[in-house]
Amino acid sequence: xxxxxxxxxxxxxxxxxxxxxxxxxxxxxxxxxxxxxxxxxxxxxxxxxxxxxxxxxxxxxxxxxxxxxxxxxxxxxxxxxxxxxxxxxxxxxxxxxxxxxxxxxxxxxxxxxxxxxxxxxxxxxxxxxxxxxxxxxx
Amino acid sequence: xxxxxxxxxxxxxxxxxxxxxxxxxxxxxxxxxxxxxxxxxxxxxxxxxxxxxxxxxxxxxxxxxxxxxxxxxxxxxxxxxxxxxxxxxxxxxxxxxxxxxxxxxxxxxxxxxxxxxxxxxxxxxxxxxxxxxxxxxxxxxxxxxxxxxxxxxxxxxxxxxxxxxxxxxxxxxxxxxxxxxxxxxxxxxxxxxxxxxxxxxxxxxxxxxxxxxxxxxxxxxxxxxxxxxxxxxxxxxxxxxxxxxxxxxxxxxxxxxxxxxxxxxxxxxxxxxxxxxxxxxxxxxxxxxxxxxxxxxxxxxxxxxxxxxxxxxxxxxxxxxxxxxxxxxxxxxxxxxxxxxxxxxxxxxxxxxxxxxxxxxxxxxxxxxxxxxxxxxxxxxxxxxxxxxxxxxxxxxxxxxxxxxxxxxxxxxxxxxxxxxxxxxxxxxxxxxxxxxxxxxxxxxxxxxxxxx
Numbered sequence: 189x190x191x192x193x194x195x196x197x198x199x200x201x202x203x204x205x206x207x208x209x210x211x212x213x214x215x216x217x218x219x220x221x222x223x224x225x226x227x228x229x230x231x232x233x234x235x236x237x238x239x240x241x242x243x244x245x246x247x248x249x250x251x252x253x254x255x256x257x258x259x260x261x262x263x264x265x266x267x268x269x270x271x272x273x274x275x276x277x278x279x280x281x282x283x284x285x286x287x288x289x290x291x292x293x294x295x296x297x298x299x300x301x302x303x304x305x306x307x308x309x310x311x312x313x314x315x316x317x318x319x320x321x322x323x324x325x326x
Numbered sequence: 327x328x329x330x331x332x333x334x335x336x337x338x339x340x341x342x343x344x345x346x347x348x349x350x351x352x353x354x355x356x357x358x359x360x361x362x363x364x365x366x367x368x369x370x371x372x373x374x375x376x377x378x379x380x381x382x383x384x385x386x387x388x389x390x391x392x393x394x395x396x397x398x399x400x401x402x403x404x405x406x407x408x409x410x411x412x413x414x415x416x417x418x419x420x421x422x423x424x425x426x427x428x429x430x431x432x433x434x435x436x437x438x439x440x441x442x443x444x445x446x447x448x449x450x451x452x453x454x455x456x457x458x459x460x461x462x463x464x465x466x467x468x469x470x471x472x473x474x475x476x477x478x479x480x481x482x483x484x485x486x487x488x489x490x491x492x493x494x495x496x497x498x499x500x501x502x503x504x505x506x507x508x509x510x511x512x513x514x515x516x517x518x519x520x521x522x523x524x525x526x527x528x529x530x531x532x533x534x535x536x537x538x539x540x541x542x543x544x545x546x547x548x549x550x551x552x553x554x555x556x557x558x559x560x561x562x563x564x565x566x567x568x569x570x571x572x573x574x575x576x577x578x579x580x581x582x583x584x585x586x587x588x589x590x591x592x593x594x595x596x597x598x599x600x601x602x603x604x605x606x607x608x609x610x611x612x613x614x615x616x617x618x619x620x621x622x623x624x625x626x627x628x629x630x631x632x633x634x635x636x637x638x639x640x641x642x643x644x645x646x647x648x649x650x651x652x653x654x655x656x657x658x659x660x661x662x663x664x665x666x667x668x669x670x671x672x673x674x675x676x677x678x679x680x681x682x683x684x685x686x687x688x689x690x691x692x693x694x695x696x697x698x699x700x701x702x703x704x705x706x707x708x709x710x711x712x713x714x715x716x717x718x719x720x721x722x723x724x725x726x727x728x729x730x731x732x733x734x735x736x737x738x739x740x741x742x743x744x745x746x747x748x749x750x751x752x753x754x755x756x757x758x759x760x761x762x763x764x765x766x767x768x769x770x771x772x773x774x775x776x777x778x779x
Contacts, residue, residue: 190406191410191411191412191542191547191568192405192406192407192410192411192412192453192568193406193409193434194403194409194412194435194437195412195433195434195435196431196432196433196434216398216399216403218403240403241401241403243399268394268395268398268403268433268435269431269433269435270395271395274392274395278395278396278399281649281675281678282396282649282653282656282675284352284652285396285399285400287359288399288400288401289399
């Protein structure tokens, strides 16, 4: 780790925070990339990949629910931890700090909408496909 | 145009240090969110890429834990090309012992930086300075940097006017970010600022070229702070950077005699390599620091931010520059630029710093008493050492010392934390044991005090 690097260095596949844990901090990625993984039963689904400059783990700060996903380093990654209490005190003093989080969340909702639309289109297309083929045969 | 900034409004900023640059950065960021194009000029005669006084704003060069975090949320992640060393711990030295206090999570969350191009005897520039980096951020958002010293200001039909050699420029808002080491206040008085100027005292800073390897081996990634009974000395620190360490002494008019006494102190000698010969570096200065805020930091269309208004006592001056700059930018974009707008929306942030400094002054008075009485001085360090040696133990003294020396928490918060009776019971017990002679020392040895040197 270079002497001027801020935050903590995580090794490849090292867990930064775990789904189900209590969230008392969020993270800003300083370098490298991290995977956001949702675990459902035994299955692990890659929800997204975040890169340097992006904020991750912010949801648990606002909704006081357990972590909704696991965040894991993809390759070596350096991550700065932001304390919940210090952050919320700052937001109380300076509400504009929350704006960038709103921007981040807004972008994520847009991305989710796009994915949801494509998922809804996909089954409809597979349903239409056999009917079209049956029509041809008929 | 009225007293609100509108499309095409002109804003002048005198001073391109952290306060001026961060003001311009946040003003332009907020204005972009409002789809409001503004024209911003920053007057800064210094070239921050130059080594020595020509490019330096004279400062210890620490970006606090709380500021590193706030900047990261704002999208300003300080890069390794600026941060010479990430600090992950503090080592507290007294005449008798040294103890180490780690950051929560053992993360590097404090940034050691140079403000300008580095000390005057620098041979190779590996890192850029913070001031140049922040100024560039403002430029990238559209601010225009004018490399000129402003010598004259006045009014032009109710609007502030800046007089330059090649003409005059009138602004809808003029922002003062001139610090306390320039003749900035002469300008502000010409614009009608009345009341008290900031109260100042002299600090001392020197840069010692020890080389990267020696610094790694001797100081590591720890800031070294001295808990010594020296009259007039409130804070003394050695901040390791790349090839240099910065020695920073703060207190009441630090003079040459006090600097000499400090360097000759056994605890200071112990912190340096054995081969080091005490003395100041080629680059040293005695900058003024703001001890007490200016009484009124605004009039219609003019507002003062950073050190020329109010700053945090001794610690986290760059953090105070960030807070005043952002509060002034918020007020200008979202509320207006009259004195009553600043009174309603800017003054609370300004007064928060000023009020907090009252707690700070009280804390430093108590600390002087503690340092002057050896059992209390050693008791404080022993209590922190015991806390560090026991993982999971409550860290009452460690947190108080950490927040005091790093500037990570408001002085008010530190003060109220020390009101907990459990803090005083443990401190009292540690002091009795520290002052208890041989029996006390035997008990300490049995507990293992986790000293670091």
